[in-house]
Amino acid sequence: MTTTTSGRHYRPPAPLGGRRPEPRRAELRRADARRVGKAYAFLGPALLVIVAFVFLPAIQALVTSFTDASGFGEPAWIGVQNYVDALTSPSVLRALLNTVLYAAMYAPGVILVGLCAALLLNREDIPFRGFFRTAIFLPFVISMAVASIAWSFLLDPNLGLVTYWLSLIGVHVGNIFGTATTALPAVTAVAVWKNFGYFMVIFLAGLQSVPRHLYEAARLDGAGRWRTFLAVTLPGLRSTMTFVVILALIGAFQAFDQIYIMTQGGPDHATETLVYRIYTDGFRDFKLGFASALSYLLLIITLVLGLIQLRINSRHEEELE
């Protein structure tokens, strides 16, 4: 508010075109430095938090992952031993496999259900659209913890309402969270229940951006529903689809809450995931070095997924040009 004159100097560099005499180089550099200084006055507080709680921890986790740190005594440097141990440990590989299986069920789950819901909702000839949208999106504001508590109750083998109703139509689910073969799909289903409304809303936004005239053209060509969907809607949703697939996969690799509450990784490690292992190895067993190596595995997987997305996005943009 007090920097009246310097405020006037600061302007995006417009083409001067030699209308003014060339300012001295030192002067330019000083103006440059002043601008950088001012920008960092705005950026400073946020950058401080990000450096302290993202950059430094990322470096520290990397360093710790090469040691045998356990919270007691001086940690010794052991090179890549933690990574070798992790990738040859049957229980870690099991957790990785569980995470991949979870992702392989979760991503198609939220995307298919979300897309179907969006397609049902994306029409102007049905009543109460606002109400439906509100209700279907509702689980988004409910914590995974509460969702897990509710579904453990509903699917309780002895008391659950859904268990009972299913038994009335001849489906006996038994102890769905306590059986090794059904626990992981059940845990995934709860996550799909909670999140598909979120994906529906993203798809609804994507559907809005499909050009109207393409639908008109398809109609004039006599294309049926299904044909129109394949030839117009799906291609029109391509960039939305990339975003959504990566989003779902990244989310899937971070699954923790529902497992902590519903199964604690059991039965017999059937629902142990990568983040659950980071939690138990790091915070329960204090195998800090080992858990840091697991953290880096998670970080690498996420980065790879993110890079794939950036790559596909830039290719889309090239094609559009």
Added chain:
Amino acid sequence: MTATAVPTTAPLTHRRPRGGPARAPIAERVLVTAGLVALTLVTAFPVLVIALAAFSPQTEVNHWPPRLIPSHLTLDNFAGLLARLPVVQQSWNSLVFAGAVTLCSLALNTLAAYALARMDFRGRGVLLTVLIATMMVPFQALLLPIYQMTSALGWVNTFAGLVVPRAADVAGIFLLRQFMVTLPRDLDSAARIDGAGEFRIFWSIILPNTRPALLTMALFTFVGNWNDLLWPLIMTSDSQVRPLTAGLALVTGSATATAPYGVMMAGALIAVLPLVILYLVVQRRFVEGVAMTGMKG
């Protein structure tokens, strides 16, 4: 009959007289509506069950065959919850934790977003790239070192420990930046010519125009932190500091100390009710916010 007098196609294609969108056959519309009703039941039903079971007598919750509607309503479950969990304290903790993170990130993220969106300075491109890379680092991967740092600072079991590591976040900065970038340049150039300083432009010109994005970011931050489990779970060992979500999880999650379902549902109801009310009041902002993040990638 002349063509101008009556739109002859109207009765044949069921088009609305004022030229609204074409309507599908009634059977199809019924099917679509039925599908939506089914989805609504699937999403709303568990919430309804939580609410009903929370007020049901213990004997009816623990009864086979189970029933949805209780014979009479009771507050016993809430009394049981209070006996196991400092619910009032922990709800307050949740409010302070989520509220403080939201306020901090509103302040820090908007300042940073302003610099990245509206200021021209050397090294901005590099900084943006670095921040985008940072956005991909999952918080869960950094839990251990962050915990070690905060515990070295003596921040375990304090609100500082819960809040400060989350006082700013790259995703929030980007959400706001993407919004601020789209505001027209003319908006601040007039003020610049009048000699307004950078902070004044930020405060009285850009900020008021960023309100929808600010509200979106605030809502997402608040809901995300209120609902978060893993972070408060490791940062608090004292039930007096612990937020409600983690408190509930510890009562229900550990196989050793399982509370009766009725009590758990009472706790679940208290945990979701503030957010459900908030959502119903400003649900358009939530939905548009998701669409916004979805569009930007």
